[in-house]
Amino acid sequence: MQSVEVLRYTAFADPQAPGGGNPAGVVLEAAGLTDTDMLAIAARVGYSETAFVTAADSGRVHVRYFSPAAEVPFCGHATVALAVAIAERQGVGARVFVTAAGDVALTATTTDAGVQVAMTSVEPAARPIPAERLLPLLEVLGLVPADLDPEHPPLESFAGNWHPVLVLAEADLFHQFRFAPDVLADRMRRSGWPATVTVLHRTGAGEYEARNLFPVGRITEDPATGSAAASVGAYLRAVGRASAGDRVVIRQGRHVGRPSLLLVDVPAAGGVTVTGGATPIR
Template identity: 45%
Template structure:
């Protein structure tokens, strides 16, 4: 078994979000996949099986749990395959549905793009919202006056928590155990997206990830897509448009995610990835 290591949504090995990639996982049990992910300690690792020309099945594991969908590990997988087999298109069968992923050379480097499943956006119960803010150690005064706290799905359910300014985002220091328990009770298996708007289509974000056993995710493709779906549903952007998401600087791994937001349907998450050799 060859375990590849990539940093996604970056052009340097010490940036972005590290992911493990196993391109031939047919002989592995779920328990073995979980053990590999735990040993790597990355936010997620991707395991491909049943590979055929133009298609494959993928499963995603965080250090402590299987995750239905992972954006950064999918981007890393696309680049890993393109480096070995050339750019092209692939249909990935995931627990949340079939995703189309394409790779191409852009400005001299490989960039992968994935199209998400159909998203949805919904409100959040007042009591649950209060618990969420308590565990994030945020008050009503910390929140954006223009953007509400809501739930958004583009492969994973992400609470979207807009804050009023960069100072609130920088100071984020949440209750790990409390947030983990709340997310387990609500069935939220991915991250909470705490976001700050820098411009009409530019955000900086932080993503606590206690369900996966990770304090903070450096780059979260599924959350960026969910943010795009949230903005489209609220009429905060005029599609077709590209959303730019900055993440990871607060944990020393800056990343850049772009999200193509069409008028309807799935969103297109794009980014580069580079091999981690050390």
Template identity: 45%
Template sequence: MEILRYAAFTDTPAGGNPAGIVLDADHLDAAKMQAIAAEIGYAESAFVMDRAPGAARVRFFAPEAEIPFCGHATIATGVALAEREGPGRLLLSTPVGEIDVVTHVTEGHLRASLVTVEPYVTGLDGAVRAELLRRLRLTEDDLSVDLPVRLSFAGNLHPIVPVRTVTVLRGLDHDADGLRTLMADQGWGATVAVVHRREPLVFDARNPFPPGGVREDAATGSAAAALGAYLRDLGEIAPPVGFTVHQGSDVGRPSVISVHVPVSGGVTVTGSAVQISANSGISAKGGR
């Protein structure tokens, strides 16, 4: 079985967030997909099934759990398919709904844009918010004075935690085990987006990912989209508008995520993806 390895939200193999991709996963059940994702060891791997012209079904697995939606693996999958079938539109059926993906060549690089399902934003219970800050090892003084802590959904439910300074962001040292327990209790299956607003339309982000068995994600497309929905809900941006998220430098894989927020509806996330190693084979049981 052919395993592809791509880095998303980067133009170089040394950057971005790595994703495994299996383009012919129809013969795999969930247990085998989970074993293969654990063997690959990336934050997520995408398993593509029921391929047809302009359409496919996909499931996403982190090393320790299935994830309903994954932005960076969707971008990587879109680019990998475009390299084989040509750029264009691709409708992906995922556990959270249909995701519209368009691939195109810009400045010599293949890029993919995805449109999320309908997002929503909600508040946090006070006790849960306090526990979240404790597990992130943040205090009230570390938080932004302008942007509140909220939950935002754009395919996955992400706590959005804006911090006051880039120094606070760079110094983030979360309690992974405690955060994992809290997130399991709350049903948060993806990342926590800790963000700093560098400029009005430029953000830096770090994303702990305990539910997937990953300490920190290098680029989180679904969290970037959730941030866009959050900013729209708060009236902090004037849609239609784009902004960028810089992530991954703290784990040695710099990434840039482009986000476009319309007046209503799903948020668009765009990025490049490049192959990071030669393809390899893994058996259906997950072993080489």
């Protein structure tokens, strides 16, 4: 395998809490790499995802994403990390990332806090979780249907990846529930969920805290999940908890010591926009 430069960034860090965000690997020149090469690099990097640019032309950037275990269709925090890396080298502006999940539109701007990226998801969707998938998932998490917030029915939501979305009524239960990572990983494979299980608790008007369960290798919870945040925006629109023009604030990562902040803008229809930044890991 050819020598490859891997950049490392942390995305969506909460500016009020140092040490936060979700690390991602970035490979800007991956045209000559095979699937085996990319998987090996992602495993060596060891982050939840690494983004690989396989081609770029006229503002369209072809991107593939690999976890240490497999290729995934889309990864939001790695997309933001990649967009920041490109903007730092080529300038800010609008670009389209061509991914296995579809085209993702991004706009990078320069702010006092550095480069910020507004990422608009592919066309989202939401659907009920069949009982044969919902009940075993709740059992793995030590939950029962009565633990769910009745104003937020459980759904599967898509904005690049399918995520089951559960909203817990009680804050104590949200913070304290536990799960066996290997058992959850098996349940996710059986249910066709390639990314995270999204568990939320409403903390205020338009504000939620999130735990995104991601049992891959040493990782059990994701510090910041852009695709899940977009899915949450689509979910809230579908259940009538967010209206056109609303901005939803999602805080994530506190449970793994990496506090993160994701800003979600919900339009009347179409893709949901998630905004955040990324900084190099030195």
